[in-house]
Amino acid sequence: MDVFNKITTNPGPIGKYAEQGEGYFIFPKLEGEISNFMLFGGKKRLVWSLNNYLGLANHPEVRKADADAAAEWGMAYPMGARAMSGHTKYHEQLERELADFVGREASYLLNYGYQGMVSIINAMVDRNDVIVYDSEAHACIIDGMRLHFGKRFVYPHNNIENLEKQLERATRLVNTTGGGILVITEGVYGMSGDLGKLDEIVALKKKFNFRLFIDDAHGFGTMGPTGAGTDEHFGLQDEVDIYFGTFAKAMAGIGGFVAAKKEVVKFLQYNMRSQIFAKALPMPMVIGALKRLELLRTKPELKEKLWTIVNALQDGLRKNGLNLGNTQSPVTPVFLNGTVAEATQITYDLRENYNIFCSIVAYPVIPKGLILLRLIPTSVHTLDDVQYTVDAFAKVKRKLENHEYSEGFAKKIIVE
Numbered sequence: 183m184d185v186f187n188k189i190t191t192n193p194g195p196i197g198k199y200a201e202q203g204e205g206y207f208i209f210p211k212l213e214g215e216i217s218n219f220m221l222f223g224g225k226k227r228l229v230w231s232l233n234n235y236l237g238l239a240n241h242p243e244v245r246k247a248d249a250d251a252a253a254e255w256g257m258a259y260p261m262g263a264r265a266m267s268g269h270t271k272y273h274e275q276l277e278r279e280l281a282d283f284v285g286r287e288a289s290y291l292l293n294y295g296y297q298g299m300v301s302i303i304n305a306m307v308d309r310n311d312v313i314v315y316d317s318e319a320h321a322c323i324i325d326g327m328r329l330h331f332g333k334r335f336v337y338p339h340n341n342i343e344n345l346e347k348q349l350e351r352a353t354r355l356v357n358t359t360g361g362g363i364l365v366i367t368e369g370v371y372g373m374s375g376d377l378g379k380l381d382e383i384v385a386l387k388k389k390f391n392f393r394l395f396i397d398d399a400h401g402f403g404t405m406g407p408t409g410a411g412t413d414e415h416f417g418l419q420d421e422v423d424i425y426f427g428t429f430a431k432a433m434a435g436i437g438g439f440v441a442a443k444k445e446v447v448k449f450l451q452y453n454m455r456s457q458i459f460a461k462a463l464p465m466p467m468v469i470g471a472l473k474r475l476e477l478l479r480t481k482p483e484l485k486e487k488l489w490t491i492v493n494a495l496q497d498g499l500r501k502n503g504l505n506l507g508n509t510q511s512p513v514t515p516v517f518l519n520g521t522v523a524e525a526t527q528i529t530y531d532l533r534e535n536y537n538i539f540c541s542i543v544a545y546p547v548i549p550k551g552l553i554l555l556r557l558i559p560t561s562v563h564t565l566d567d568v569q570y571t572v573d574a575f576a577k578v579k580r581k582l583e584n585h586e587y588s589e590g591f592a593k594k595i596i597v598e
């Protein structure tokens with residue numbers, strides 16, 4: 183057998199759609215300046231699929247800070263991993279400022295959120311420990327757990343009753359192994375927009391002995407009175423033992439960080455393998471992140487504008503009978519009932535006839551018969567964009583209900 187056999191026999195869960203979907207549904211090219219309107223297939227489209235929540239991606243101060251830092255430092259500096267030769271006072275400054283912002287004693291930078299998350303989990307647990315996690319955990323959490331030699335127990339998404347059962351099981355187990363329990367949830371769930379029930383999870387700390395770790399990729403910068411995250415939203419920063427944020431979303435950059443008490447961060451600094459054995463974040467990323475963080479702190483109007491757009495979009499869609507599930511965050515999922523074929527037609531219709539570009543998810547990622555169109559509002563959208571989109575979605579809903587998205591429909595609307 184040749185390891186390459188699978189290339190033809192099993193291209194993978196996403197790879198199997200490459201032939202029909204590549205360039206349109208998968209790996210589409212969005213061109214032009216990052217904004218509410220961008221080019222797709224050479225045409226201007228209203229884009230609702232970027233996690234540029236606060237509009238920082240193209241903010242003039244951010245662009246200038248990035249460019250100045252690149253001119254001064256280049257992309258290479260510092261060379262090497264932090265532990266060897268890649269440590270600078272700017273990395274430390276960013277860590278101090280991030281820790282302050284999220285109300286923690288210390289933080290440590292991660293050269294990508296994903297790898298960082300994998301290594302935080304890997305470092306925090308050993309074979310005697312048990313991980314208890316939400317069934318909708320992001321891929322980076324799942325991959326982190328794949329390195330775990332001990333047990334892991336999953337609870338159905340946000341089902342706190344079941345979480346309690348898993349904690350009972352986990353407690354029985356660690357009583358025999360002598361290990362501990364790590365509970366992992368997301369702050370904001372990136373597909374459905376609902377929040378990890380941090381208040382109810384924290385309440386279980388009275389009954390069970392565990393540490394709580396949250397992945398707040400979508401909450402950092404968007405949730406809480408100051409934008410410090412979903413735990414700030416719940417007023418529970420002291421109860422969340424480990425906080426993870428990425429720069430890839432509200433910060434519109436690359437990298438991430440983990441924040442916690444000093445001794446926890448020190449332990450992670452010395453034990454996160456993806457950080458010890460990989461190159462440090464380049465200086466423009468660090469200086470650029472300092473600028474972004476400054477804007478997060480000093481320009482609350484960015485978050486206020488984001489929420490104006492979020493509220494207008496979500497209210498408008500709901501008023502038109504669209505089902506947004508349980509979102510409580512900027513992430514705006516529109517759930518429709520339909521087949522994968524209909525989902526495809528809807529995407530074509532939205533993109534080609536309405537010039538609206540949003541992400542679409544269907545079976546097998548979500549249950550058969552459901553279609554999820556995911557909209558990400560940002561502070562660079564306008565209320566006109568919202569109105570236009572709400573009207574378009576109301577029409578799409580009607581067409582779907584009238585069975586207008588028949589098999590042949592896409593062929594009529596595909597543009598060359």
Ligand SMILES: Cc1ncc(COP(=O)(O)O)c(C=O)c1O
Pocket residue numbers: 294295296297299320322368372397399400428429430436437438
């Ligand atoms: C919930 C969640 N965690 C972690 C990540 C990974 O972060 P990064 O893009 O910084 O690697 C993402 C996506 O980017 C995410 O949505």
